[in-house]
Amino acid sequence: MADSALRPRWIEILPADAVNRIAAGEVIERPAAAVKELVENSIDAGARQIDIRIEGGGLTRLCVEDDGCGMVADELGLALERHATSKLKPDAQGRIDLLNIHSLGFRGEALASIAAVSRLTLTSRVSGANAAEINAQAGRLEGPRPAAFTGKGESGTRVDVRDLFHATPARLKFMKSERSENLAITDAVRRLAMAEAAIGFTLEMDGRTVLRVPAETDDANGRLRRLAQILGRTFCDNAIEIAAVRDGVALSGFAGLPTYSRGNAQMQFLFVNGRPVKDRLMTGVVRAAYQDFLARDRHPVIALFLDLDCESVDVNVHPAKTEVRFQDAATIRGLMIGALRHGLAEAGHRASTTVAGFALGRARPEGAPTAPLFGHAAPYRPAQSVYAPRAPQFETETSAPLMPGTRVELDTPSDAQSFPLGAARAQLHETYIIAETEDGLIIVDQHAAHERLVYERMKAQLARRGVERQPLLIPDIVELSEEDAGRVLQYTDDLAALGLEIEAFGIGAICVRATPSLFGEMDTRGLLQDLADDFAEYDAGLSLSERFEEVMGNMACRSSVRAGRRLNAVEMNALLREMEATPHSGQCNHGRPTYVELKRADIERLFGRRG
Ligand code: ADP
Ligand code: MG
Numbered sequence: 001m002a003d004s005a006l007r008p009r010w011i012e013i014l015p016a017d018a019v020n021r022i023a024a025g026e027v028i029e030r031p032a033a034a035v036k037e038l039v040e041n042s043i044d045a046g047a048r049q050i051d052i053r054i055e056g057g058g059l060t061r062l063c064v065e066d067d068g069c070g071m072v073a074d075e076l077g078l079a080l081e082r083h084a085t086s087k088l089k090p091d092a093q094g095r096i097d098l099l100n101i102h103s104l105g106f107r108g109e110a111l112a113s114i115a116a117v118s119r120l121t122l123t124s125r126v127s128g129a130n131a132a133e134i135n136a137q138a139g140r141l142e143g144p145r146p147a148a149f150t151g152k153g154e155s156g157t158r159v160d161v162r163d164l165f166h167a168t169p170a171r172l173k174f175m176k177s178e179r180s181e182n183l184a185i186t187d188a189v190r191r192l193a194m195a196e197a198a199i200g201f202t203l204e205m206d207g208r209t210v211l212r213v214p215a216e217t218d219d220a221n222g223r224l225r226r227l228a229q230i231l232g233r234t235f236c237d238n239a240i241e242i243a244a245v246r247d248g249v250a251l252s253g254f255a256g257l258p259t260y261s262r263g264n265a266q267m268q269f270l271f272v273n274g275r276p277v278k279d280r281l282m283t284g285v286v287r288a289a290y291q292d293f294l295a296r297d298r299h300p301v302i303a304l305f306l307d308l309d310c311e312s313v314d315v316n317v318h319p320a321k322t323e324v325r326f327q328d329a330a331t332i333r334g335l336m337i338g339a340l341r342h343g344l345a346e347a348g349h350r351a352s353t354t355v356a357g358f359a360l361g362r363a364r365p366e367g368a369p370t371a372p373l374f375g376h377a378a379p380y381r382p383a384q385s386v387y388a389p390r391a392p393q394f395e396t397e398t399s400a401p402l403m404p405g406t407r408v409e410l411d412t413p414s415d416a417q418s419f420p421l422g423a424a425r426a427q428l429h430e431t432y433i434i435a436e437t438e439d440g441l442i443i444v445d446q447h448a449a450h451e452r453l454v455y456e457r458m459k460a461q462l463a464r465r466g467v468e469r470q471p472l473l474i475p476d477i478v479e480l481s482e483e484d485a486g487r488v489l490q491y492t493d494d495l496a497a498l499g500l501e502i503e504a505f506g507i508g509a510i511c512v513r514a515t516p517s518l519f520g521e522m523d524t525r526g527l528l529q530d531l532a533d534d535f536a537e538y539d540a541g542l543s544l545s546e547r548f549e550e551v552m553g554n555m556a557c558r559s560s561v562r563a564g565r566r567l568n569a570v571e572m573n574a575l576l577r578e579m580e581a582t583p584h585s586g587q588c589n590h591g592r593p594t595y596v597e598l599k600r601a602d603i604e605r606l607f608g609r610r611g
Pocket of ligand 2: 037040041104105108110111
């Protein structure tokens with residue numbers, strides 16, 4: 001027995017406007033996608049200048065104007081038709097080659113999709129003719145008719161979109177805040193502006209200019225200038241040029257020095273044949289290339305451009321065209337890693353944080369952990385200590401400074417050797433303390449260790465009476481992007497409890513009034529940027545107490561603890577003893593070991609005395 005309530009009575013073809021609205025959802029999922037499609041059209045039209053205006057997160061209005069080739073009046077209606085494009089032409093057999101795509105657009109869907117869910121006016125002019133415009137309202141067309149449009153060049157196009165998604169209330173309901181739509185739009189425009197240095201861009205949001213970049217020369221210098229305008233002015237001084245060619249694949253671009261790293265991977269960009277793409281390939285490549293130079297939680301700033309035969313990459317994976325598939329991903333991966341490593345090696349003298357774990361990794365006995373001697377849980381407490389654990393005096397002048405870079409025998413009480421971290425024998429490179437234990441030697445990374453100790457002391461202070469602050473004589477004014485400043489400022493009260501006193505200082509700037517005294521002098525700019533990066537990664541949600549470790553780690557990283565300090569014997573031994581008495585002292589706040597132990601047997605193995 002047929003149940004008419006459960007089973008549809010007959011199959012019907014949907015009316016065209018419903019089909020269009022359904023399809024529109026795939027291409028235009030949010031205002032940023034509409035902006036991206038329109039700007040891509042302008043790029044395909046050969047524009048030299050693209051001006052974008054946004055109101056109300058793009059939902060009230062978004063308008064893109066270019067000085068590209070334009071369209072004649074009769075084309076305007078067709079441009080708004082689904083599957084109508086000027087970018088794919090059939091070959092002699094009438095076939096379309098989807099693997100041979102040279103333009104950003106090719107699906108002929110964007111304008112139709114936007115028009116299906118908005119009120120759209122398309123105005124255009126080709127060189128030597130008058131302008132015409134056409135209106136579309138929820139898919140219904142009006143026009144074309146003559147229009148008053150001069151634009152910036154001899155020809156050009158303006159697409160003015162109002163009330164996006166008014167025709168699909170369900171979609172409208174799922175839009176995030178205006179602010180987050182604005183962020184997504186800015187991100188999309190930035191990516192395209194990085195891809196096309198020879199085109200000038202402006203982006204205006206609710207009457208405010210968010211981005212204005214002039215057209216640059218079409219060469220590596222022009223590209224670097226454009227990247228610096230978007231990634232930060234200092235990128236120029238901290239970038240290595242990358243260039244390599246293999247098997248018809250050309251790689252170019254710029255990679256940041258390891259020292260110019262960020263707290264998240266959002267500043268890593270890949271462009272394939274001029275198309276900004278989001279591909280996981282990049283993550284693996286960057287990790288592999290930088291692994292010897294960067295801690296796991298630091299991420300380089302990087303923009304790479306791959307140019308290859310259209311036929312060896314499929315861009316038709318997803319309607320938004322941000323994913324690609326390479327025919328030979330392994331070769332491309334190899335090329336990218338090789339070129340980055342080469343570039344980094346050449347720039348070795350410029351990078352200050354080279355981490356050479358290789359030799360020590362080999363010296364470590366098979367399967368032995370890199371870190372703690374005495375576990376994480378219970379701190380080791382020497383039964384009868386000749387030296388009461390005390391704070392290492394990093395800030396005071398040492399009485400007998402060691403010569404930098406030399407090994408000096410130290411006068412250390414003989415029984416100190418029986419402590420787990422042994423007796424300090426020398427300081428090397430103002431960074432490493434070499435200690436002798438009863439059956440081996442210990443190399444302590446004094447900065448990592450000090451970081452850890454400061455962090456544990458801060459935790460103790462916080463538990464007792466709050467963190468002591470050191471007011472700055474002259475408050476630091478730190479300029480960030482507007483979004484980043486907002487991200488940090490939302491935690492003003494929590495940060496104050498941790499000793500960091502900040503307040504808003506106009507648009508995109510933060511005034512730092514005090515820092516936690518434990519950390520000494522701080523790089524406040526770097527610190528605020530790190531915090532903003534961290535907060536951006538999860539976009540709010542977590543309270544600051546849940547992020548205590550993260551914030552502390554950032555502070556320690558940006559404090560004067562980092563700088564080289566010469567220590568005398570007493571200070572070094574005090575540091576070792578404090579490490580022994582402090583929980584979790586086997587690793588720094590970033591999970592790296594604070595010391596490495598080589599047992600006598602390991603050393604003998606190193607020298608081939610043992611198998
Ligand atoms: P696609 O870009 O995939 O071809 P669209 O729907 O985005 O599809 O655009 C349809 C057609 O309209 C394009 O192929 C192009 O011929 C024309 N067009 C769209 N935008 C512009 C523009 N800014 N300048 C000139 N022509 C344009
Ligand atoms: Mg298009």
